[in-house]
Amino acid sequence: MKTKYINYVLCMSLAFMAMTSCDNEDNLEPEGNWSLSSPTILAPASSETIILDEVTPNETITFSWEAAVSSADYAVTYEILIDTLGTTDFSTPIFSSESSNNGTDTSVSISYSTIDEVLAFSGFPANTEANVTFAIRANSLSKSNQTISTLNVVRFETEAVAARLFISGTATENNNVLAEAIALKRLTDANGTPSNSHEVYTSLLAGESYKFYSERSLPALQYGGSDGTLEQFGDSIVAENDGQYRIRVNLDTNTYELLQINFWSMVGTPVIGGWGGDEPLNYQGNGIWSASINLLETGGFAFRANGDWAYLLKRSVGSANSLVLESDAASQGVTVEDIPNNQTGLYIVTLDLSAENYNYSFEEDDTVVTPIATPEQLFLFENGSMITEFSKSGDVFSSNVFIPMQASSTYTLNSAMDGSGVSYSVNGNLANSATPDGDSVSDGITLFENNNPFSLVADRALRFSIDFSIPQLSWTYYNFKLFHWQIWDNRVENPMTYVHPNTYTITTDLTAGYDTKFISPWDFDFGSDSPTSSTGNLINSGGSNLLNINTDGTYTVTISLAEDYQTGTYEFVQ
DSSP states (O other): OHHHHHHHHHHHHHHHHHHHHHHHHHHOOOGGGOOBOOOEEEESOTTEEEEOOTTSTTOEEEEEEEOOOBTTOOOOEEEEEEEETTOSSOSSOSEEEEOHHHHTOSEEEEEHHHHHHHHHHTTOOTTSEEEEEEEEEEEETTEEEEEEEEEEEEOOSSOOOOSSOEEESTTSTTTTOGGGOEEOEEEEOTTSOEEEEEEEEEEEOTTOEEEEESSSSSSOOEEEEETTEEEETOOOEEOOSOEEEEEEEETTTTEEEEEEOSOEEEEETTSTTGGGOOEEOEEEETTEEEEEEEEOSOSOEEEEETTOTTSEEEEETTSSSBEEEGGGTGGGTOOEEOBOOOOOEEEEEEEEOSTTOOEEEEEEOOOOOOOOOOOSOOEEEETTEEEEEOEEETTEEEOSSOEEEOTTSOEEEESSTTSOSOEEEESSOBTOOSOTTSSEEEEEEEEESSOOOBOBSSOEEEEEEEETTTTEEEEEEEOOEEEEESSGGGOEEEEOEEETTTEEEEEEEEOTTOEEEEEETTTEEEEBSSTTSSEEEEEETBSBOBOOOOSOEEEEEEEEEOTTSSEEEEEEEO
C-alpha cells in the first residue's frame, strides 16, 4: 500500500514538472529570433564643430539619441565611445562612458575639461581642431548595435599639464612595463603649493630610452625629447650613460635635467671624520640607498651627494624623518635642520628617495662582529721594516702624527717590534675614498688577524685609529688649499697637490698685494712669522697672513709640514 502511494505521488510530480517546463519554453523566445534596432543620434549633428572654452571648463557637450528597440522587449542600455577619425570597431576607444541610471538614459553629458583632457591624452595639440568619430552603442543581453557619427572639437588654447608623472622605458628600472612605471615626486613652490616641477631618483641604462607619462596606462600625456628639452608626444629620450640619476622635469618650461649620483654618503658628527668624513651608502634600487655604518657619537648629520656640499639632504623642521635638499628648501616653502642622532653602535642606515616621501631610517645591525684579542703593542712595517709604534688606550691604538706612506710600498701590522709577533691586515686599500679631494678624508675598514700585506691607492700621509674591539682600522688624511684674497668673501681657494712626504704644492696665478694662507678648512690654518718673505716658517693657528706677492704672475708654491701638522715651511717661486 505504501509503495503504491509513493508511485502515485512521483507520477503526479513528474506530470506537473512537464507541464511547467512546457509553459516556460513557450515564454522564452530563442535568442536568434529577436532583433535590436540601432539608436538614432539626435545631437550633436554629424561633423558639427564645437569650440571648447577653457574659461567655462564645466560646460558640457550633450550626446543624445532616440532609444533602440528590442523586438522581444528586453532591457536596453547605452554607452558612448569616442575614437580617432575613421574608427569603426571601437575596440580601444580614447573615451567611453555608460549613460546614467545604469545605462538606461538616452543622453550623456561630458564636460569641456574632460573632453579636452581626453584629446590631450590622445596627442591632439592645444588650440587645434581634433576630428573624431563617436558611436552610440545599444546593448541588450548578448546583442549590440551602434550608430556612428563624426565630430570636430577645438581644444582649449592652453596645453594640458600633467599633475603627476611616471617614468617608463627600456632604460628604466620598471622593465618597460607601463603599469609598473616609477612615480616622480611633485615638488612644491615657495608657498608650499604643488608646482609643475617633478623629480625622481632612479637608475638608467646607457643607449636605452625612456619617456614620462601622466598615467600608468594609455591613453596618457607623454613627454619625450632630447638635449634637455621636453616635447609632448616626442621621441623617447635616450640615456647616454649607465648610473643613478636625479631627473628633474619642469613642465612650465618644458625642460628636464639629469644629475648623476655617484654616491650618497652620511656626513657629520656620528661618523668617522665627522663633518670632514664621508660614509658612502650603496644603491639598492628604486631610489633607495643603504649601508651598515658604525655610529661613533651622537649628534647631527646630513646626507651628501657626490661629496658636494651643494647637494645636502637635511631634515624638514617639524617632521619625524622627512628630508629636503638644503639648497631647495626655501624654493619649496620649508626650513631644514641637521638630522639629529641619539644612537651609537652599528646601524643599517637607509636613505629612501622614492617619490612618496624622502626619508631616512636606522635599524640596528645585529651582524655578529668577532673582536680580535688586543695586543700589548702594535707596530707598522713598510716593506718589512718597522717605521712606527702606535700608542695604546684600552682596545684602541692610534698615531698622533701623519705617517707619510707610498702607493709603491707594502705594509703590515705586527704585535712585536721585530715582526715576530701576531700579524694583522685589512680588507681593502688605504687612502681609498669616494671623495678623495675632500678637505678631511677618512674611512674605516675591517681589521683581520693574518699576515697579508696591504697598500695605498695613492701616496698619502695618514693618521690612524685601530680599534680591536670592533675590529676596525680607521685612517684620515687632509688636503690643503692656498687661500688668496683681497676681500675675504671673494677669496680664491686653490687646491694643492700632495707630494711624498708631507708636502703640498701648486702652480697658480697670484696677485700683488693679496693675502695668502694655507688652510684645510677648518682644522688647520697656517700663517707665518715672516709673512713678507718668499720663504719662511709656517705655524698652525698662528702667525700672520702672508703678504709676499709684489708682482702679479704665475708662482709655484710649496709647503712642507712636520708630521704633527703644527709647523712647517713654505716657498714661493715665480
